[in-house]
Amino acid sequence: MESKSPPRCPSSVTVRRNPYRKARATPLTNPPQLPSHSTSSSKLPPISSFPIQDILSEEIPQNAPPTVTVTAASQSRSQDSIAENLRVYLRIRPLVPLKGSTKNVGDQNPSSRTKNVWPQNPSKKDSVREKKNSKKKNNESCVTVSEDCHSVTLSPPLPLQESKRIKSEVYEGFSYVFSADSTQSEVYEKMVNPLVEDFLKGKSGMLAALGPTGSGKTHTVFGSAREPGMVPLALQRIFKPAPACSSQSSRRFYLSIFEICAERGKAERICDLTSDGQDLSMQQSAIKGLQEVLVHDVAGAEQLIGRALLKRSTAMTNANSQSSRSQCIINIRRGIDSSDAETDEQSNSTVLSIVDLAGAEREKRTGSQGTRLAESNFINNTSMVFGLCLRSLLEHQKKPKKALQKHFQNSLLTRYLRDYLEGKKRMTLILTVKPGEEDYLDASYLLRQASPFMKIKFTNIEAQSNLLCNKRQFQTTFRAEQPKRIKLGSRDASMIEGKIARDENRLHDEEDLRICNAKFKNCTPLNLNSDNLMKRERNHQIMQNFAKALWSVLKQHNEKLKVAESEIQILKENLRNEKTRSIEMEKELNNLRSFCTCSKENSVASTIVKVGENFESTVHSEGHTFCSFDERNVKVLSPNCNCSPENGDLVRRQQQDMSSQILSHKTSSNLSGLECIDDKQEPDALVRSSEADVSSPSICVSNENCQIFQIHESFPGTGNIHEDSSESNYVVAEHLDPKSDVKVSTSGNDSSASVEPGQQLGEKNEDLLDLLVSPKEVKHTQQQDLTYVPETEIRPDTSCNSSRKEKPKRRLLPASSILVREISTLDADEFDKPRGDGVGNKLAASERQRTQGSISLLRLLKSNLHSLV
Numbered sequence: 001m002e003s004k005s006p007p008r009c010p011s012s013v014t015v016r017r018n019p020y021r022k023a024r025a026t027p028l029t030n031p032p033q034l035p036s037h038s039t040s041s042s043k044l045p046p047i048s049s050f051p052i053q054d055i056l057s058e059e060i061p062q063n064a065p066p067t068v069t070v071t072a073a074s075q076s077r078s079q080d081s082i083a084e085n086l087r088v089y090l091r092i093r094p095l096v097p098l099k100g101s102t103k104n105v106g107d108q109n110p111s112s113r114t115k116n117v118w119p120q121n122p123s124k125k126d127s128v129r130e131k132k133n134s135k136k137k138n139n140e141s142c143v144t145v146s147e148d149c150h151s152v153t154l155s156p157p158l159p160l161q162e163s164k165r166i167k168s169e170v171y172e173g174f175s176y177v178f179s180a181d182s183t184q185s186e187v188y189e190k191m192v193n194p195l196v197e198d199f200l201k202g203k204s205g206m207l208a209a210l211g212p213t214g215s216g217k218t219h220t221v222f223g224s225a226r227e228p229g230m231v232p233l234a235l236q237r238i239f240k241p242a243p244a245c246s247s248q249s250s251r252r253f254y255l256s257i258f259e260i261c262a263e264r265g266k267a268e269r270i271c272d273l274t275s276d277g278q279d280l281s282m283q284q285s286a287i288k289g290l291q292e293v294l295v296h297d298v299a300g301a302e303q304l305i306g307r308a309l310l311k312r313s314t315a316m317t318n319a320n321s322q323s324s325r326s327q328c329i330i331n332i333r334r335g336i337d338s339s340d341a342e343t344d345e346q347s348n349s350t351v352l353s354i355v356d357l358a359g360a361e362r363e364k365r366t367g368s369q370g371t372r373l374a375e376s377n378f379i380n381n382t383s384m385v386f387g388l389c390l391r392s393l394l395e396h397q398k399k400p401k402k403a404l405q406k407h408f409q410n411s412l413l414t415r416y417l418r419d420y421l422e423g424k425k426r427m428t429l430i431l432t433v434k435p436g437e438e439d440y441l442d443a444s445y446l447l448r449q450a451s452p453f454m455k456i457k458f459t460n461i462e463a464q465s466n467l468l469c470n471k472r473q474f475q476t477t478f479r480a481e482q483p484k485r486i487k488l489g490s491r492d493a494s495m496i497e498g499k500i501a502r503d504e505n506r507l508h509d510e511e512d513l514r515i516c517n518a519k520f521k522n523c524t525p526l527n528l529n530s531d532n533l534m535k536r537e538r539n540h541q542i543m544q545n546f547a548k549a550l551w552s553v554l555k556q557h558n559e560k561l562k563v564a565e566s567e568i569q570i571l572k573e574n575l576r577n578e579k580t581r582s583i584e585m586e587k588e589l590n591n592l593r594s595f596c597t598c599s600k601e602n603s604v605a606s607t608i609v610k611v612g613e614n615f616e617s618t619v620h621s622e623g624h625t626f627c628s629f630d631e632r633n634v635k636v637l638s639p640n641c642n643c644s645p646e647n648g649d650l651v652r653r654q655q656q657d658m659s660s661q662i663l664s665h666k667t668s669s670n671l672s673g674l675e676c677i678d679d680k681q682e683p684d685a686l687v688r689s690s691e692a693d694v695s696s697p698s699i700c701v702s703n704e705n706c707q708i709f710q711i712h713e714s715f716p717g718t719g720n721i722h723e724d725s726s727e728s729n730y731v732v733a734e735h736l737d738p739k740s741d742v743k744v745s746t747s748g749n750d751s752s753a754s755v756e757p758g759q760q761l762g763e764k765n766e767d768l769l770d771l772l773v774s775p776k777e778v779k780h781t782q783q784q785d786l787t788y789v790p791e792t793e794i795r796p797d798t799s800c801n802s803s804r805k806e807k808p809k810r811r812l813l814p815a816s817s818i819l820v821r822e823i824s825t826l827d828a829d830e831f832d833k834p835r836g837d838g839v840g841n842k843l844a845a846s847e848r849q850r851t852q853g854s855i856s857l858l859r860l861l862k863s864n865l866h867s868l869v
């Protein structure tokens with residue numbers, strides 16, 4: 001049976017650190033659309049809402065060049081203030097050093113190696129030999145540079161892969177990775193030359209070399225005679241002959257070299273390497289008494305550096321025959337001639353610092369003991385503090401709320417480099433590693449520690465820092481030169497010299513103070529960095545857009561205001577016209593009122609209601625007066641008048657008058673006990689006449705000029721239903737003036753008789769006028785007490801208006817025709833027939849409606865008609 005083995009674990013896994021991230025392009029936002037406005041004065045579009053959201057959402061594209069107008073002087077400062085990421089370079093030392101470089105003990109041929117300077121632990125001898133043998137066999141590089149020279153792959157040696165299962169790691173994001181075969185000049189060109197060029201332009205900078213011991217830091221920084229390092233190359237560039245017209249010819253460069261070391265495990269101290277090596281002290285971030293040597297050319301500078309390096313503390317370790325035991329700092333300060341003081345003051349404090357840190361050591365590798373071990377602790381401690389400062393700065397930049405830890409206080413080196421370690425000045429790191437398999441742990445440790453540093457951003461506050469730097473330089477120069485002068489000559493001479501020196505120093509002091517003051521004046525408080533610039537740019541854009549939008553909206557409002565003002569003018573004009581019209585109308589109304597009062601007095605007297613005996617006369621005036629007459633009861637109901645107020649008032653007054661002035665106009669009419677109840681107050685109220693002796697019909701005229709009565713065929717309230725309901729019968733009574741001629745016209749479906757309009761009636765014929773109430777409408781009723789007239793039946797005549805007053809309409813009402821017909825048929829049968837003879841039901845039914853009063857009325861009418869004819 002075949003046993004299946006589990007899938008093999010891959011020998012190495014690539015762990016990517018600091019993956020390269022492409023900056024995401026900031027979406028370009030269109031500028032806010034300003035509300036367009038038309039200039040139409042007649043109809044303006046509604047004013048658009050203020051685009052405050054659009055304005056506030058304004059974003060400044062990161063790639064957009066700043067549009068803030070800056071002066072030429074401030075331009076360079078603003079460039080300084082642009083934040084930059086910390087540049088981190090990596091240099092890989094060759095496995096086998098080039099011929100001529102016999103410094104490194106460990107890399108030399110074992111036979112030619114010097115004996116280990118430190119006594120070896122006998123128990124470890126065998127194991128060391130075995131390891132050495134294995135190294136010979138597997139002396140391969142564990143660092144592989146990528147093709148783009150921005151990343152490296154660190155592969156653990158096979159024993160580590162197998163025993164500890166350590167995977168290979170990729171470190172990306174380096175500014176550049178110099179492979180083992182890279183030359184010094186190549187490194188200089190890519191790494192240091194930009195710094196030097198910036199330095200010559202007036203920008204300070206620092207280059208710091210980090211790495212384990214023996215990895216090539218000192219070689220990179222100082223180099224050798226054959227392979228000059230970065231410092232000599234930089235000096236060559238600095239002292240490179242410049243064109244005569246260039247201002248560089250008038251510049252001076254000062255060199256200062258010092259080291260920070262801890263001898264025999266004691267406290268740190270600062271040694272000036274250019275002088276006799278006296279100890280210096282540090283106040284805050286400034287070194288007191290540090291000597292600056294004015295250098296005029298490359299040779300003088302190299303000579304000075306050479307002498308200084310001889311004073312530097314070095315020692316032989318197992319890892320390096322000349323292992324640096326101190327941190328060495330070289331400052332190249334750019335000075336100026338007094339003639340250029342006013343024009344180029346800032347460059348006076350520009351410093352290029354190059355730091356060669358002592359390499360971190362592992363006790364196992366170096367085999368340090370005693371003093372060397374103490375030195376090793378100091379070196380490692382300083383390296384650790386340096387790394388802590390950078391890590392703290394990185395964390396602070398990631399989380400600004402998190403306070404920046406003050407790790408720099410823990411060592412003199414970090415105190416001195418405070419501005420750089422707090423991100424205020426530009427710094428460049430060069431990491432050096434040994435690629436051998438035995439150096440894997442050192443390289444891995446360094447890369448893990450230092451690779452995140454490339455995310456650090458530096459905000460250059462050149463102006464402030466330069467002031468500080470200048471102050472420090474002033475202190476150092478002043479104190480450094482003092483002992484130099486004291487040493488001169490004998491006692492007397494020294495006194496004289498001292499006096500002269502003091503005077504000179506005072507002069508120098510005053511001059512420096514003057515320069516400082518001038519600098520302070522010129523140094524604008526532009527504590528700008530790129531973020532601030534972007535913020536200010538964005539604010540500027542927002543304010544600009546805000547102003548534009550505000551202007552546009554105000555313009556629209558202004559135009560709208562103009563239109564509104566013109567409308568107001570028109571309205572005012574109209575109002576004036578209306579006022580004049582209303583005054584005219586008021587005058588007319590007053591005239592009419594005066595006229596009406598005259599007419600009213602006349603018309604009231606003409607209101608006559610004559611009701612025949614045993615008749616209940618139900619008269620429905622067109623919305624004005626409703627009268628129900630009975631032989632004993634006379635009801636006068638005044639429904640709501642829907643006519644015009646003027647007429648309504650008049651009619652109401654007439655109605656009130658009517659209640660008391662039901663007069664017998666032509667004929668004698670005795671109405672007693674007459675009551676008038678306005679149905680407005682009491683709908684069912686009755687005007688009763690207990691005894692009504694009406695001998696002759698009468699005409700009821702209620703309007704002052706024209707009164708139209710509409711007599712319905714039936715009234716539900718009274719219960720009197722006309723037989724022939726299909727016929728619409730109306731009685732129109734017109735009375736223009738009681739004294740004027742009365743015109744009566746009657747018409748109907750079966751019109752048999754009519755009185756032509758305009759026909760004048762004599763006194764005899766006035767009875768006929770009284771009979772304009774149709775017999776059908778004037779019905780006999782047995783109701784003795786109450787007659788209910790529903791309000792709905794009272795139909796006001798809305799046509800009663802002023803126009804009617806002027807030109808009254810004449811209507812021929814069918815009721816009159818019926819009346820005439822009945823009069824004509826009266827001879828034939830009505831009078832002779834006894835009542836209720838039962839000849840015909842239909843006739844009998846009609847007869848039932850005819851009362852004795854109606855018969856007598858008809859007779860009277862007939863006789864009058866005959867006489868009229």
Ligand SMILES: Nc1ncnc2c1ncn2[C@@H]1O[C@H](COP(=O)(O)OP(=O)(O)OP(=O)(O)O)[C@@H](O)[C@H]1O
Nearest residue numbers: 101103104213214215216217218219320323324359
């Ligand atoms: N790129 C290189 N090419 C040739 N030789 C090199 C290179 N880098 C270093 N070396 C040689 O390696 C040896 C050790 O180098 P170096 O003294 O510069 O190491 P280091 O990092 O300064 O060590 P330490 O921290 O102990 O001072 C020297 O002999 C030097 O010549």
